[in-house]
Amino acid sequence: MAGDSRVHMDHDMEIGVTPREVKKLPKHLREPQIPTDRTHLIADPVKKPRQRYVQKDGKCNVHHGNVQETYRYLSDLFTTLVDLRWRLSFFIFTLVYVVNWLFFGLLWWLIALIRGDLLHADEEGWTPCVQNLNSFVSAFLFSIETETTIGYGYRVITEKCPEGIILLLVQAILGSIVNAMMVGCMFVKISQPKNRAETLMFSHKAVISVRDNKLCLMFRVGDLRNSHIVEASIRAKLIRSQQTKEGEFIPLNQTDINIGFDTGDDRLFLVSPLIISHEINEKSPFWEMSQAQMEKEEFEIVVILEGMVEATGMTCQARSSYLDTEVLWGYRFTPVLSLEKGFYEVDYNNFHDIYETNTPSCSAKELAARLREGQLLPQLSLLTPEPRPHNQDLATHRQHLTDKEEPQGDEEKGGETNNGSANPLEEKP
DSSP: OHHHHHHHHHHHHHHTOOOOOOOOOOHHHHSOOOOOHHHHHHTOOOOOOOOOSBOTTSOBOOOOOOOOOTHHHHHTHHHHHHHSOHHHHHHHHHHHHHHHHHHHHHHHHHHHHHHTTTTSTTSTTOOOSBTTOOSHHHHHHHHHHHHHTOOOSSSOBOTTOHHHHHHHHHHHHHHHHHHHHHHHHHHHHHTOGGGGGGGEEEOSOEEEEEETTEEEEEEEEEEOSSSOEEEEEEEEEEEEEEEOTTSOEEEEEEEEEOSSTTTTTTEEOTTSOEEEEEEOOTTSTTTTOOHHHHHHOOOEEEEEEEEEETTTOOEEEEEEEEEGGGEEETEEEOOOEEEOSSSEEEOGGGTTOEEEOOOOOSOHHHHHHHHHHTTTHHHHGGGSSOOBOSSSOHHHHHHHHHHHTSOOSTTEETTEEOOSSSOOOOOOO
């Protein structure tokens, strides 16, 4: 023990640290531990987060590589230009105009050079093709004035130059085409409906809890703008790996999650935030999953909201996703809508807030079987008490419970309090 202390003190002095008191470790920590099944279960590493298929902001995390038929991008040149990043769009926009002006400026300079206007410009009685064009710079300026229709009036084409008239027609036509294409690309890029999707919100988490005695998967959507999304509809996909009965492995298999397609609940009137619910029934991929099984699964839920922008009439699409670690069992969303004087107010501070609620940990299949057998009738009344708050003030919640438990006067008869939901039976004489 003294030798150990001396070694630690010497080491501390070497690195310039104040000597510390060395305590002897317990015996069970100094001896090597023998791994058992129980210690193995406790020491299991936390499940690593899987790679997202769709990011939270809606961008698909997929990159296309080894594309051999790149000519297909040029066949749809307009869409290719619109899909470019802003810095590339500005660079190409500027480059196209500069190259076009330089090209036609070169042609005007060649015409003047071939005709001899550059040599005889100062001679009296000589009629040049373009007056006051005596260098390549002046030809470049004349090309800019022609295509942009500025018309300063200093340089002007004469009627005794047929080749100049033809070149003027060609430049006017091609200039109009270039203007239409480039300005159209910039306009479409600026007014892209995906910018409208930035004001559409999805909750950070999805929850699973009981609604009307049925397990439901829920998430919340909202729109921050006063201009609404017309004909809004929503759908969801379950992304997970699957192996078929024949042994084929499908890494990103897509399964549809019904969120009201058959009942029309997928059509949204998105004026205030809505809670989208998926009933876990026989057709649901979560039908046989309990809470413990779902914690072991690896999946991703992709949510797609579509509709038309009321201001422009263009179709807009917003996307988000929930990993298996972002689906919480036994929670509900905090209400965000309140009634004020003459209007409803939405509190977006509570948009992502959830609170814990009593939820059975069994699967929806087992819950439905127990309900049919009547085994959960006493327990179901426990699923709807006042929930324990998750993001609210605890003092306010306790005061609410105190006010709720005050006797009403008519609940006490003969000094006895009725705690049940039915009146006590009277004894017959």
